[in-house]
Amino acid sequence: xxxxxxxxxxxxxxxxxxxxxxxxxxxxxxxxxxxxxxxxxxxxxxxxxxxxxxxxxxxxxxxxxxxxxxxxxxxxxxxxxxxxxxxxxxxxxxxxxxxxxxxxxxxxxxxxxxxxxxxxxxxxxxxxxxxxxxxxxxxxxxxxxxxxxxxxxxxxxxxxxxxxx
Amino acid sequence: xxxxxxxxxxxxxxxxxxxxxxxxxxxxxxxxxxxxxxxxxxxxxxxxxxxxxxxxxxxxxxxxxxxxxxxxxxxxxxxxxxxxxxxxxxxxxxxxxxxxxxxxxxxxxxxxxxxxxxxxxxxxxxxxxxxxxxxxxxxxxxxxxxxxxxxxxxxxxxxxxxxxxxxxxxxxxxxxxxxxxxxxxxxxxxxxxxxxxxxxxxxxxxxxxxxxxxxxxxxxxxxxxxxxxxxxxxxxxxxxxxxxxxxxxxxxxxxxxxxxxxxxxxxxxxxxxxxxxxxxxxxxxxxxxxxxxxxxxxxxxxxxxxxxxxxxxxxxxxxxxxxxxxxxxxxxxxxxxxxxxxxxxxxxxxxxxxxxxxxxxxxxxxxxxxxxxxxxxxxxxxxxxxxxxxxxxxxxxxxxx
Numbered sequence: 001x002x003x004x005x006x007x008x009x010x011x012x013x014x015x016x017x018x019x020x021x022x023x024x025x026x027x028x029x030x031x032x033x034x035x036x037x038x039x040x041x042x043x044x045x046x047x048x049x050x051x052x053x054x055x056x057x058x059x060x061x062x063x064x065x066x067x068x069x070x071x072x073x074x075x076x077x078x079x080x081x082x083x084x085x086x087x088x089x090x091x092x093x094x095x096x097x098x099x100x101x102x103x104x105x106x107x108x109x110x111x112x113x114x115x116x117x118x119x120x121x122x123x124x125x126x127x128x129x130x131x132x133x134x135x136x137x138x139x140x141x142x143x144x145x146x147x148x149x150x151x152x153x154x155x156x157x158x159x160x161x162x163x164x165x
Numbered sequence: 166x167x168x169x170x171x172x173x174x175x176x177x178x179x180x181x182x183x184x185x186x187x188x189x190x191x192x193x194x195x196x197x198x199x200x201x202x203x204x205x206x207x208x209x210x211x212x213x214x215x216x217x218x219x220x221x222x223x224x225x226x227x228x229x230x231x232x233x234x235x236x237x238x239x240x241x242x243x244x245x246x247x248x249x250x251x252x253x254x255x256x257x258x259x260x261x262x263x264x265x266x267x268x269x270x271x272x273x274x275x276x277x278x279x280x281x282x283x284x285x286x287x288x289x290x291x292x293x294x295x296x297x298x299x300x301x302x303x304x305x306x307x308x309x310x311x312x313x314x315x316x317x318x319x320x321x322x323x324x325x326x327x328x329x330x331x332x333x334x335x336x337x338x339x340x341x342x343x344x345x346x347x348x349x350x351x352x353x354x355x356x357x358x359x360x361x362x363x364x365x366x367x368x369x370x371x372x373x374x375x376x377x378x379x380x381x382x383x384x385x386x387x388x389x390x391x392x393x394x395x396x397x398x399x400x401x402x403x404x405x406x407x408x409x410x411x412x413x414x415x416x417x418x419x420x421x422x423x424x425x426x427x428x429x430x431x432x433x434x435x436x437x438x439x440x441x442x443x444x445x446x447x448x449x450x451x452x453x454x455x456x457x458x459x460x461x462x463x464x465x466x467x468x469x470x471x472x473x474x475x476x477x478x479x480x481x482x483x484x485x486x487x488x489x490x491x492x493x494x495x496x497x498x499x500x501x502x503x504x505x506x507x508x509x510x511x512x513x514x515x516x517x518x519x520x521x522x523x524x525x526x527x528x529x530x531x532x533x534x535x536x537x538x539x540x541x542x543x544x545x546x547x548x549x550x551x552x553x554x555x556x557x558x559x560x561x562x563x564x565x566x
Contacts, residue, residue, distance in 0.1 A: 029498075030497065030498075055388075058509065059390075059526075061526040063524045075526075084409065109391075111536065136217065137217075151229055
């Protein structure tokens with residue numbers, strides 16, 4: 001449901017109009033529009049916004065709100081060069097087995113961003129063609145940007161050779 | 166096509182195919198980038214990039230530090246444009262705090278950010294030309310770069326890791342006599358750009374190596390998330406300094422250089438023209454530099470002057486509080502973007518109301534730009550790949566963070 005002050009916002013209203021159940025929350029702060037999207041609808045919303053001039057995906061990242069639940073927020077920053085407009089989409093995921101659909105079908109540029117979120121937060125992107133670690137070594141254990149991962153790491157950070165991490 | 170790297174089993178490769186591994190320790194990859202190419206003769210059939218060799222975990226470290234301590238981490242992200250990173254982070258936190266920055270600090274930020282752009286473009290031009298075989302350009306560019314680093318040293322005491330922009334303004338008062346070296350440098354600089362042009366613009370080898378190479382359609386560039394001079398070389402007149410002005414860029418008169426060819430030569434033209442435009446901005450900033458305070462009037466955020474700290478009880482308390490426990494930032498989130506020399510640089514800062522950022526995500530322009538590299542070099546010969554990588558002007562520190 002959109003709050004009243006966003007009913008006038010063309011981007012928020014367009015998403016609400018076309019995919020009403022997708023928008024869970026919305027806010028407009030510091031001159032930035034944020035829409036909280038139901039995780040199952042993220043690809044549909046991205047495709048809709050992509051068709052409405054949001055030709056660029058500025059980035060995908062995540063925030064870990066440990067120990068709160070739902071723990072993860074996957075954050076998408078969309079940008080329209082033509083309209084000089086930005087919008088932030090957010091999906092909240094629970095901590096046990098965070099999974100969300102990949103938006104690589106909408107923007108090919110999402111590839112590395114999603115790999116980075118997978119690598120550092122352990123969020124799995126369904127339908128990503130090449131979901132492996134991008135910054136950390138392939139046999140690394142754990143996901144360093146999670147809040148329950150110590151800053152100085154663990155004594156044994158690598159998987160044994162021949163063992164699936 | 167799948168994006169599996171070529172050093173993993175690739176049964177489709179015929180007997181004539183060969184795997185070539187370039188890097189991570191290779192001078193032409195400008196840092197630790199690993200490029201894996203599948204070759205048919207000298208032609209690259211398929212390529213893939215492997216990054217992460219310079220991953221330092223800066224984003225994790227930012228979460229452990231007080232807001233004002235993070236500034237020094239941002240220097241180390243893109244080591245060729247430290248001031249751009251300082252600026253972007255400070256602007257993000259200042260928006261969260263709702264701080265008003267005095268005019269002198271804003272103009273000084275513009276001036277130094279543009280000198281950073283010159284600095285970064287000079288390193289790009291020198292190393293790119295060196296890759297393509299023009300040795301002397303490198304020496305010319307580093308001569309001027311030295312002058313810029315000396316100016317940074319005059320301001321901040323540091324050549325590269327300046328940390329000169331702080332939340333609320335500048336780190337130090339602009340030193341006495343700062344105008345003279347800046348003016349001497351910037352007055353001479355246009356003639357230096359002419360010298361680079363004399364060496365390259367009509368050089369037949371340079372033209373052969375750069376014209377028509379590395380082309381990609383504008384739609385593809387946008388799709389891959391490429392930003393900055395590469396987009397402008399492909400015909401899109403989008404510059405964040407004009408589109409979403411920050412720190413007072415709307416007060417400056419400059420043009421966005423655009424070319425339409427989208428090849429390496431067009432990128433070269435765009436960046437050289439950007440150098441001329443940056444010179445113009447620095448000159449404007451020099452002429453119109455306002456006077457007044459150089460840091461915001463926010464005693465709970467900005468450290469007091471040394472003199473006041475020693476004489477006023479309240480200033481001493483503020484100083485003690487800021488140094489020992491930092492300042493609290495209201496809960497919220499901000500995604501601040503600026504035009505770094507390489508393209509769209511974004512800082513996504515999330516606050517939970519404490520004195521340490523809950524999350525700092527750094528969206529480096531090199532990350533998006535590099536993603537398009539494999540597609541840009543597929544179908545071309547190996548020598549072209551070196552020229553294409555050079556023209557992308559990525560910094561691996563910015564990519565891996």
